[in-house]
Amino acid sequence: MKKETNKIASKSSIEWTETTWNPTTGCDKVTAGCKYCYAEVLSNRLMHMGLKKYKNNFKLTIHPSSLNAPYQWKKPKVIFVNSMSDLFHKNVPLGFIQKVFKTMNETPHHTYQVLTKRSDRLAEISKELTWTDNIWMGVSIEDSRVLKRLDHLKQSGAKYKFLSLEPLLGPLLNLNLQGIDWVIVGGESGKKARPMEEQWVLDIMKQCKSQTVKFFFKQWGGTNKKKTGRLLRGREYNAMPTLKSQKLISNKILTKKLQLKSVQAVKLLEG
Ligand code: SF4
Numbered sequence: 178m179k180k181e182t183n184k185i186a187s188k189s190s191i192e193w194t195e196t197t198w199n200p201t202t203g204c205d206k207v208t209a210g211c212k213y214c215y216a217e218v219l220s221n222r223l224m225h226m227g228l229k230k231y232k233n234n235f236k237l238t239i240h241p242s243s244l245n246a247p248y249q250w251k252k253p254k255v256i257f258v259n260s261m262s263d264l265f266h267k268n269v270p271l272g273f274i275q276k277v278f279k280t281m282n283e284t285p286h287h288t289y290q291v292l293t294k295r296s297d298r299l300a301e302i303s304k305e306l307t308w309t310d311n312i313w314m315g316v317s318i319e320d321s322r323v324l325k326r327l328d329h330l331k332q333s334g335a336k337y338k339f340l341s342l343e344p345l346l347g348p349l350l351n352l353n354l355q356g357i358d359w360v361i362v363g364g365e366s367g368k369k370a371r372p373m374e375e376q377w378v379l380d381i382m383k384q385c386k387s388q389t390v391k392f393f394f395k396q397w398g399g400t401n402k403k404k405t406g407r408l409l410r411g412r413e414y415n416a417m418p419t420l421k422s423q424k425l426i427s428n429k430i431l432t433k434k435l436q437l438k439s440v441q442a443v444k445l446l447e448g
Pocket residue numbers: 203204205206207208210211214215216217261262263294
């Protein structure tokens with residue numbers, strides 16, 4: 178992993194983004210979706226590898242020195258904010274969240290994807306944040322017990338709103354997707370991955386279609402996610418919102434990336 182303070186960004190292997198930026202690291206588990214948190218496992222590995230940024234392992238840590246990194250990335254990027262943490266964690270001061278937003282506001286050539294499970298805090302402080310249209314705000318929903326996150330997201334001032342239904346742990350029926358631009362679905366991966374049923378995915382896809390919401394199928398997951406791949410009934414679903422500011426560039430980057438990944442996926446399935 179490359180240092181974010183360098184001019185080079187940290188590339189991501191996550192299918193729906195390009196780069197990660199972590200002005201905070203570490204977190205605490207809140208609901209069932211957190212059980213096998215990949216950020217916790219990765220933080221531990223990075224700490225043992227001696228990376229200074231992860232010296233506190235998975236304890237919530239603020240990194241003011243990371244705030245300026247996106248200014249140094251001259252080429253437009255699609256950036257997943259806090260892949261290793263949750264920006265709306267109660268221990269991240271409002272003033273620091275506002276600084277993260279200031280960086281995002283002042284770098285309109287980038288597109289930022291912010292994802293949280295602390296949707297109650299998002300709704301609570303949304304009015305104190307400046308929502309430029311390069312910020313996509315999302316909430317994670319793993320099962321029907323945390324559906325209130327969808328309402329909280331709708332209450333926020335974000336111009337673009339998305340759902341990450343991953344790891345999907347149960348059916349999600351009767352979703353009201355009004356005001357939602359994008360839905361990502363994915364199964365859990367790893368040694369102890371909990372299973373995701375095809376019918377749950379199909380039900381969500383149907384709801385997206387009938388409510389004209391873009392649908393992205395990320396992966397089946399399981400113990401060997403490369404083998405299970407990301408084909409749903411024989412095809413990939415890669416829809417995502419189109420950007421005003423970066424329509425051409427980011428689509429080119431993502432299309433290229435997704436094409437590459439699909440070639441790799443097909444090779445793996447054939448191999
Ligand atoms: S909220 Fe996200 S980062 Fe935090 S413990 Fe849960 S899954 Fe991990």
